[in-house]
Amino acid sequence: MKTREIELYLHIPFCKRKCNYCDFCSFPAGDGQIKRYMDKLKEEIRYWGDRYPDRTVSTVFIGGGTPSLVPAKQIESLMDTVRGSFSCTRDMECSIEANPGTVTKEKLKTYQSSGINRISFGLQSARKEELKILGRIHSFEDFVSGFHMARECGFENINVDLMSALPLQTMETMEQTLTKTAKLNPEHISVYSLIIEEGTPFYEEKGIGDLLPSEDEDAAMYERTGELLDTFGYRRYELSNYARPDFECRHNCGYWAGTPYLGLGLAASSYFEGKRFSNPSCMDEYLFIQDHGRYFAEAEMLSRKEEMEEYMFLGLRMITGITKTAFLKRFGISILDVYGTPIRELTRKGLLKQDTDRIWIPKQALFLSNQVMVEFLL
Structure with missing residues (x-):
């Protein structure tokens, strides 16, 4: 396997x-x-x-x-x-x-x-x-x-x-x-x-x-x-x-990069098999859990739109940014077909840069990253 x-x-x-x-x-x-x-x-x-x-x-x-x-x-x-x-x-x-x-x-x-x-x-x-x-x-x-x-x-x-x-x-x-x-x-x-x-x-x-x-x-x-x-x-x-x-x-x-993870312990959050879920934050409730899997069963399944938004938010935190190739491979659609307007506008303002494949926040705009990322809410 x-x-x-x-x-x-x-x-x-x-x-x-x-x-x-x-x-x-x-x-x-x-x-x-x-x-x-x-x-x-x-x-x-x-x-x-x-x-x-x-x-x-x-x-x-x-x-x-x-x-x-x-x-x-x-x-x-x-x-x-x-x-x-x-x-x-x-x-x-x-x-x-x-x-x-x-x-x-x-x-x-x-x-x-x-x-x-x-x-x-x-x-x-x-x-x-x-x-x-x-x-x-x-x-x-x-x-x-x-x-x-x-x-x-x-x-x-x-x-x-x-x-x-x-x-x-x-x-x-x-x-x-x-x-x-x-x-x-x-x-x-x-x-x-x-x-x-x-x-x-x-x-x-x-x-x-x-x-x-x-x-x-x-x-x-x-x-x-x-x-x-x-x-x-x-x-x-x-x-x-x-x-x-x-x-x-x-x-x-x-x-x-979106790697799946399990957060274990009190109040810990997980992202696993496309779902987000969290453990209880009350110690007594956590200590007396009988079935840890119930939180996975009750988890929120991210929509395709939410996955795209998160991909942009997290990927643009990295100085190397994201690639158009990786977005296409993951979602089966061009990033410019989804986010073409904000990418062009942010690039015009100097808040984004791009080359043939990569999109990133330039050094002088890193402190304004929150203003950049909010533009990728669909």
Whole structure:
């Protein structure tokens, strides 16, 4: 039987303390709840492995929350369950998110021996004042210590998550964070502009908007980020992601290319066999699931129109853009027959570029990508 590749996202919702900007499904928990949850997550992995034995896993991403808070043996058991439930590619990329100050050499060595070959540190800022206002509980020194420990334990693929357009942040302080991070030579750096989401402490905090950089300052920071990281040898390959050659995050590239994935764990979302579905976000409801497949059965089947829209939204996030050939192969119709008008108009305005086959957002218009993508709603 021919195998088909999928990606796995495994959600670990536990953290020491909720950050002021965070709208993810995450919260503190005790040892007993963590163990019950991890047992349920492994049950869910086995369920899908039994149901789809013809699928081969090409990437695994253990995200959160703070997965590095979970005992290392639990993470090792989780990876054993993945390999025992699915066929896995020989070069499977397996990432785990970690907060500075929560890793030890013992944990890192266990991650390595269990097949985790990529670690993503959530630094966000190198400045104490900015970390404090974000509600982070680590220091830059904690991050540097964890980074060097990861290198000593054999990690050759490290990502660092940073944020820009923070309260009280200036161009100078942002450049300081970027420079300090790049000088450590991680293989990958992600830089996300802060968005104040409803339901977060920042959203409820009066006057927080007065502390944020203006939209023009945000745009200038975005442009400067690409320029500065380029001098250190990092290539922007997606709107917010930069990598050294051959170190692009394969898991995220799969998302943007439309690779099917199963999101397992509390509140995790999936895109599988043309359907979108999500697990419950209530812990008690998740722990007492009797049939994981019911969520797939109740899933929303994407229409052809929705698939085309999503293809454009995700594909145009990539710096290389999309190709007319790939669109035709996937949908059986020319992209110009579907989107000819917006493509011509956006090209005229300088918000898109195209050659004989490729369509992409030019460098000077990347910060305006949302304005571009909305034009592809059918």
